[in-house]
Amino acid sequence: MMVSGNCYKVRLAAHQLGIPLVLQEYPFGSGKTREAQFLAKNPNGRVPLLELDDGRCLAESNAILAYLAEGTALMPSDKWDRAQALQWMFFEQNEHEPSVAVARRWLAYESPHALAAKRHLVPEWHARGNAALAAMESHLAKESWFAGGRYSIADIALYGYTHCAEEGGFDLSIYPALCAWLERVKGEPRHIPLHES
Amino acid sequence: MMVSGNCYKVRLAAHQLGIPLVLQEYPFGSGKTREAQFLAKNPNGRVPLLELDDGRCLAESNAILAYLAEGTALMPSDKWDRAQALQWMFFEQNEHEPSVAVARRWLAYESPHALAAKRHLVPEWHARGNAALAAMESHLAKESWFAGGRYSIADIALYGYTHCAEEGGFDLSIYPALCAWLERVKGEPRHIPLHES
Numbered sequence: 001m002m003v004s005g006n007c008y009k010v011r012l013a014a015h016q017l018g019i020p021l022v023l024q025e026y027p028f029g030s031g032k033t034r035e036a037q038f039l040a041k042n043p044n045g046r047v048p049l050l051e052l053d054d055g056r057c058l059a060e061s062n063a064i065l066a067y068l069a070e071g072t073a074l075m076p077s078d079k080w081d082r083a084q085a086l087q088w089m090f091f092e093q094n095e096h097e098p099s100v101a102v103a104r105r106w107l108a109y110e111s112p113h114a115l116a117a118k119r120h121l122v123p124e125w126h127a128r129g130n131a132a133l134a135a136m137e138s139h140l141a142k143e144s145w146f147a148g149g150r151y152s153i154a155d156i157a158l159y160g161y162t163h164c165a166e167e168g169g170f171d172l173s174i175y176p177a178l179c180a181w182l183e184r185v186k187g188e189p190r191h192i193p194l195h196e197s
Numbered sequence: 198m199m200v201s202g203n204c205y206k207v208r209l210a211a212h213q214l215g216i217p218l219v220l221q222e223y224p225f226g227s228g229k230t231r232e233a234q235f236l237a238k239n240p241n242g243r244v245p246l247l248e249l250d251d252g253r254c255l256a257e258s259n260a261i262l263a264y265l266a267e268g269t270a271l272m273p274s275d276k277w278d279r280a281q282a283l284q285w286m287f288f289e290q291n292e293h294e295p296s297v298a299v300a301r302r303w304l305a306y307e308s309p310h311a312l313a314a315k316r317h318l319v320p321e322w323h324a325r326g327n328a329a330l331a332a333m334e335s336h337l338a339k340e341s342w343f344a345g346g347r348y349s350i351a352d353i354a355l356y357g358y359t360h361c362a363e364e365g366g367f368d369l370s371i372y373p374a375l376c377a378w379l380e381r382v383k384g385e386p387r388h389i390p391l392h393e394s
Contacts, residue, residue, distance in 0.1 A: 043335035044288060056277065060291070063284035070276060079267060080253065087260035091241060094257070094290040120317055138240035 003028055003109060005101055005160035006061035007048040008194045013065050013156050016190045017072055028109060061160070062089040065153040074153050081148030088146040088154040091135070092161075099129035101161040104168030126169060133165070133175055140177035144184065151188050159185045164194065200225055200306060202298055202357035203258035204245040205391045210262050210353050213387045214269055225306060258357070259286040262350040271350050278345030285343045285351040288332070289358075296326035298358040301365030323366060330362070330372055337374035341381065348385050356382045361391065 002025065014021050026032045026047050034045045042049050042059040050058040050067070058064055066089075069075035076082045103125040106118050136158065139146065146154035163182050166172055172179055185191070199222065211218050223229045223244050231242045239246050239256040247255040247264070255261055263286075266272035273279045300322040303315050333355065336343065343351035360379050363369055369376055382388065 039335075044292065044329075044332040058277075058280050058284055060284040060287040062287045063280055066283050067276070067280040079264070080255075083255050083260055083264040086263050087255055087257040090257040090259045090287070090290050093287050094294060095241065097291060098295045121321065124318065132241075135241040138236075 002195070004047060005104075005164060005194070006097070009061045009156050009160040010048045010050065010064050010068075012159075012192055013068055013074060013153060015192050016188070017068060017074060019068055060093075062093055062153075062157050065089070065157060069153045074151070074156070076148035076150075076152055078148060085147035085152050085154040089157045091132070092157045095128065095135070096132040096158065097161055099125045099127075100132060100165050100168060100170065102168075103129055103170070104161065104164060107169050108167040122169075129165070129168070129170055133162070133170065133172070133178060136162070136181075137175040137178045140181045144181070151185070155181075155185055199392070201244060202301075202361060202391070203243075203294070206258045206353050206357040207245045207247065207261050207265075209356075209389055210265055210271060210350060212389050213385070214265060214271060216265055257290075259290060259350075259354050262286070262354060266350045271348070271353070273345035273347075273349055275345060282344035282349050282351040286354045288329070289354045292325065292332070293329040293355065294358055296322045296324075296329060297362050297365060297367065299365075300326055300367070301358065301361060304366050305364040319366075326362070326365070326367055330359070330367065330369070330375060333359070333378075334372040334375045337378045341378070348382070352378075352382055 011021065011023075026038075032038060033042075033047055038049075039045055041051065041057040044059060046059065048059075048061050048064060050064045052058075058067060066075065066086075076085050103122065106115050106125075107122070110118075143149075145151055146158060159182070162172075162178065163185075172182075186193075208218065208220075223235075229235060230239075230244055235246075236242055238248065238254040241256060243256065245256075245258050245261060247261045249255075255264055263272065263283075273282050300319065303312050303322075304319070307315075340346075342348055343355060356379070359369075359375065360382075369379075383390075
């Protein structure tokens, strides 16, 4: 879906790699990803989902990034650098997305009524999300990129929900190295913003 | 630490691959992973952490699995199968570990006093954890393994916290295909249980 940072990651990487995608929109809140036809393709019922021309399907945004980027400049060619990229991509899905992205979803895109049922979780999201942002800041105080000394799918994976974290109530101004990295990512060739991709 | 499913994954894969590890224990609740000396190695302050002989460090259990298994029988050699393995490993860190593992930690290993402060989160953990276990069941009703038609690091990643999920209040008996898969994993050559590894 267009507002999803996980879907945006895939659109951004594919655009930068020159890989054409035919987009199929699953509107936020429509429930279409929980219908039998979709669940047959992804039992986890989530987008993004990459469907090849022959019908094979691949879920999980970061697995799609790794698949599309294999053998390209967006995936480090050195084994150790590739391990570092995966390290930050697993960090993103474990520490960052479940707090930074989830806070954004409920605070910015759900109805006040729906949010009321989740309100008790907000302090937990903000505590865990800020811990994740602080770990990124610590790395970015020493390095320009997350893996292999250059822009890669690790940066794309982390950019997806970091650049719009303020919609989830996070104050990014307290992370100066992170803010500088956001600008570097935006300055990469063929960059496209979330809402125009 | 010995009780961590994330650390166990690494011990299990290394043992099956014949890779010797020197274990450094960070006792649960000791706070040692949040001290400056450890944070210099992993700014995210978590175990497991793989430290090479030359001092380079790699965090995130599933990134360590991918690094150790590259070029071995535990990592699918086909590009698509490898993408499927990564898909389930990202699923594990995003959907499964934050609910199944976190419920186990608080319900089985923290003090009643500490649990009291998290008690309001338990229904969310159980709802999300059961959704993750149901997605695994759906896959395992059709397939014996998670990627490439054979045992791989994707199975190790998911086994880590699934086999001990009942400690977190999950009833695995309602997932028969998943229970059969747990037995298949246990039957693999050089398998070691969590508390004896």
